[in-house]
Amino acid sequence: MKRTILLLLFLASYVIASANQRGVTFEKDGLVYTISSECVFCDYKNGKYIVKNEGEAFVSGVTASDCEVVIPTVVTFPSTYGRIDTTEATYHVLGIGEKAFEGAKLKDLFIPLGFKFIGDEAFHNMELSSGVLVVPPVVRIKANVFDGMKAKLVFRDLKEASMAPVKFESTFKNSEHLPDIYVSHAAYGTRVTGVDKSIFYTIGETVFNEWISGWTQINLEKTKNGLNRSSSLMLSDGKRRYAWNDVWIKPGKIDKTGSDIDLLPDYVYECRTNYMSKSEIFQELSINETLFRGKKGEEYFYYSIDGKPITDKESLIDDKGQDPFGLQVISQEELKKKREVKEREKSLNQKMNQLKNILGF
Amino acid sequence: MRKFVALLFATVCSLFGVSAHEYSVGDIIEKDGVSYKVLVAYLIVDSKESPDTVKGVDKFYCSGELMAIKVDEGLKDVVIPPAVGRFKVIGLTDSLFYGHEHDRIWLPYLYFAGNGCFANLKVRSGALVVHNIDYLGEGVFDGLEGDLIFDINKKVMWGMSFKKMAEDSSFIACGPTGLVKFNTRMMEFAKSCPMYNLCYTATSKNYKAWLDKAFNSDADFQKNVLADPYARYNKRNYSTTPNAQRKKGWTISVGSSNAKGKGYPWGSLTRDYYRVAKYSVINKKKKKTVYYKDFIPVSDMTKKEGWYVKFVGDEGEVKSMLNGKIIK
Numbered sequence: 277m278k279r280t281i282l283l284l285l286f287l288a289s290y291v292i293a294s295a296n297q298r299g300v301t302f303e304k305d306g307l308v309y310t311i312s313s314e315c316v317f318c319d320y321k322n323g324k325y326i327v328k329n330e331g332e333a334f335v336s337g338v339t340a341s342d343c344e345v346v347i348p349t350v351v352t353f354p355s356t357y358g359r360i361d362t363t364e365a366t367y368h369v370l371g372i373g374e375k376a377f378e379g380a381k382l383k384d385l386f387i388p389l390g391f392k393f394i395g396d397e398a399f400h401n402m403e404l405s406s407g408v409l410v411v412p413p414v415v416r417i418k419a420n421v422f423d424g425m426k427a428k429l430v431f432r433d434l435k436e437a438s439m440a441p442v443k444f445e446s447t448f449k450n451s452e453h454l455p456d457i458y459v460s461h462a463a464y465g466t467r468v469t470g471v472d473k474s475i476f477y478t479i480g481e482t483v484f485n486e487w488i489s490g491w492t493q494i495n496l497e498k499t500k501n502g503l504n505r506s507s508s509l510m511l512s513d514g515k516r517r518y519a520w521n522d523v524w525i526k527p528g529k530i531d532k533t534g535s536d537i538d539l540l541p542d543y544v545y546e547c548r549t550n551y552m553s554k555s556e557i558f559q560e561l562s563i564n565e566t567l568f569r570g571k572k573g574e575e576y577f578y579y580s581i582d583g584k585p586i587t588d589k590e591s592l593i594d595d596k597g598q599d600p601f602g603l604q605v606i607s608q609e610e611l612k613k614k615r616e617v618k619e620r621e622k623s624l625n626q627k628m629n630q631l632k633n634i635l636g637f
Numbered sequence: 638m639r640k641f642v643a644l645l646f647a648t649v650c651s652l653f654g655v656s657a658h659e660y661s662v663g664d665i666i667e668k669d670g671v672s673y674k675v676l677v678a679y680l681i682v683d684s685k686e687s688p689d690t691v692k693g694v695d696k697f698y699c700s701g702e703l704m705a706i707k708v709d710e711g712l713k714d715v716v717i718p719p720a721v722g723r724f725k726v727i728g729l730t731d732s733l734f735y736g737h738e739h740d741r742i743w744l745p746y747l748y749f750a751g752n753g754c755f756a757n758l759k760v761r762s763g764a765l766v767v768h769n770i771d772y773l774g775e776g777v778f779d780g781l782e783g784d785l786i787f788d789i790n791k792k793v794m795w796g797m798s799f800k801k802m803a804e805d806s807s808f809i810a811c812g813p814t815g816l817v818k819f820n821t822r823m824m825e826f827a828k829s830c831p832m833y834n835l836c837y838t839a840t841s842k843n844y845k846a847w848l849d850k851a852f853n854s855d856a857d858f859q860k861n862v863l864a865d866p867y868a869r870y871n872k873r874n875y876s877t878t879p880n881a882q883r884k885k886g887w888t889i890s891v892g893s894s895n896a897k898g899k900g901y902p903w904g905s906l907t908r909d910y911y912r913v914a915k916y917s918v919i920n921k922k923k924k925k926t927v928y929y930k931d932f933i934p935v936s937d938m939t940k941k942e943g944w945y946v947k948f949v950g951d952e953g954e955v956k957s958m959l960n961g962k963i964i965k
Contacts, residue, residue, distance in 0.1 A: 461838065464821060474841035478821055480834035 297331075297365075298542065302353050306340025308376075309333040311367060314357050315543035316561055329355045329365035331543075334393075336373040338380050342405075346386045346494055347372070371395070371414070377402045386494045387411055394418060399425045410491040419446040424453040430487055431459045431476075434466035444470035451475070460484045545570065549583025562601040567592075569601055576603065660701065660724065668721050670709035675724065676702045679891045679914035680932060684872035691875045694934040694944045700871070702727045702748075702893060702912055710737055716861050719745035723871075727912075731774065734758040741852055743861040744768055753801075755781050764815065764851035769793075776801035776811055784815035786847055789826055799831040820844050877946060877959040878921070885960045887946065888919040889932060918948055920961060929955075 297311045314331030335347055348369060355365030369388075374395035377385070384406040393416045399409070400420065404427035412432045422429055435441050448454055448471055459466075461478045479487075545561040547570060558570030558577070567586065570577050576599070578586040586592065592599050597606035606614070660666065664675045678701035682691050691697065700723040707730075708715055715734075717726055731751035734742070738759040744767060752774035755765060764784035775797040778785055787793070800808045812832060819827040821840040827833055839847060852858045878886030896911035916932045919925070931949035935956075945964060948955045956964040 461824065461827075461833070464824070464838075474821075475843070476821075477843060478824075478838040480832070480836050482834040483837070 304351055307335050308337030309351055310336040313542050329357055331367045332370045333367035334371040334373045335376050338377050341381050344384045345382050349388045372398045386491055388495055394421050408487050410488045413442055416443045417447045420450045421447050422455055423450045425455045429455045429457045432488055434463050434468050441468050551583050551585055564600055666721055670712045671705055672707035673703035674706045676704050677893045677912040677914050682872050682875050690879045694936045697934055704728045704730055706730045713740045715739050716743040729754050750777055762851050762853050766851045773798035778813050779811040781813035785813040786818045789823055792826055795831055884922045886921055890917040
């Protein structure tokens, strides 16, 4: 019995597949996250490739109060999308959603480096007893984000070396209830878009370092524990190259600028095999030990693990009308009809055979 | 009769040497609760009356420089004007405001502020606003109770203004109890300030709000900087012949300089501060400049022009006709 359960679990881990969790909300350590996209990634460890799920999420709310809140750079949550070797997916936290901290009362709030966006009114009327909110460079900061916030606002920098200048999108439009905004003397000359810099106060290095000391410590620890993003998924011999005998699949995003900053564009998978004249772009990908499946438009394509296309899709469908990844390819009614047709064909054949025997053919 | 009056006036003028001398070096002037000491006196002309040539001894006016040496501790608002009469206020003596308590203080553009000038001062409005000050002494802002706003638009020689001597004779940092603030647009001048890494800057509305708070939102109080009714008397260049006569007479420019070695103030005491007049006299014909300590227009009714000039330098006196001819 125990063996059977283990076998079932083992099979389940390779076979179960479902749609990604885009838009799903979950709570962890006092913060509410919304998943914005998800995909299958591959990590190379101890000579083995481990297929796992990763994705992106953003902070969409807060349940904690009167405490110190540290927004992590990664957060985990159960996922069954695609093939999974573990029961959890790792989501990279990319930003803070609309009104996420509206009216929150916290001791302190730490925002990590590398965020892509902060949504409309994200810190509207937020209170921090520490008195200082340190904001690192963020690609896009939307409208009235800090309106009515009861704490000094310190921009740690207005530009990271590797990124474009911060884009303020009506961030300080409602100027009546703005907190005092500070940047370092050195950062004042940085080019930014969408803001009149005369609203900024500047502070000397000593004051600045004192104000951001807590933030720096938290982010140093985060950097140590940071997660390295997996890059591509390779089957066959697993070597990292464009070998035409291999199957090479790379997850990526086509629309990187999406106008909707909260829900990022979905992942796509660029796939090359020996049997393809050019790369295929799939919207979804599922893998098990013997084959993988890609979705293009409304149609599913199946390939053996060495990249050979499987044209006889019906051969993959089980008695329940599901493909090996649990996708209901044929509906129960259609299946019933097909069974009836088969039964009819079978009985007809039997009758024909009987008739042949009687007539002596 | 007319000749007699003219002769009498000329005699009086020649007795005093120069006309319209109001104060001499070392005189104390008191005005609106503040006492000033005359550091230097020199002659200027009225720019309206004399577009190029000064035509008589009565066209000269005495001007000079003052140092504030005492402020009445009972004053609520202290206004140190840019000038008292035709005398320009150029500096503040050592410890001028030491331990004082005032509501607001208005300071003009100054050449210097002495050691401990604002030490232990309490400004009830919450901030002391310093407009341009060229040179600062030692521990100028030590223990200043409130913020310190440097409303400057030129370079400041900070010296030891944010340091004071400890008991073991070493120098330790000192400064105001509040924040040190600048206009962001003047960052280039803030950079050399010893408090740069601790200071705050703002501009536009935010900066104006700082100033408004320091002056209790009183716009009139901030107009003190313009109160210089004798500005038209500040013409310091004149000629003894019309400018058209390029090869005759003298061109004279008056100014003042520090008398080093006689109590040069920085690091020492401004109480012994000396300034001396400095007349640059150019011979129009020879285009040669000679510097003199004094210039005295002398009335002489025996001559056609009615007056001649006398220069006093280290090597003695030189008398000259207005056309540049030396009188032996």
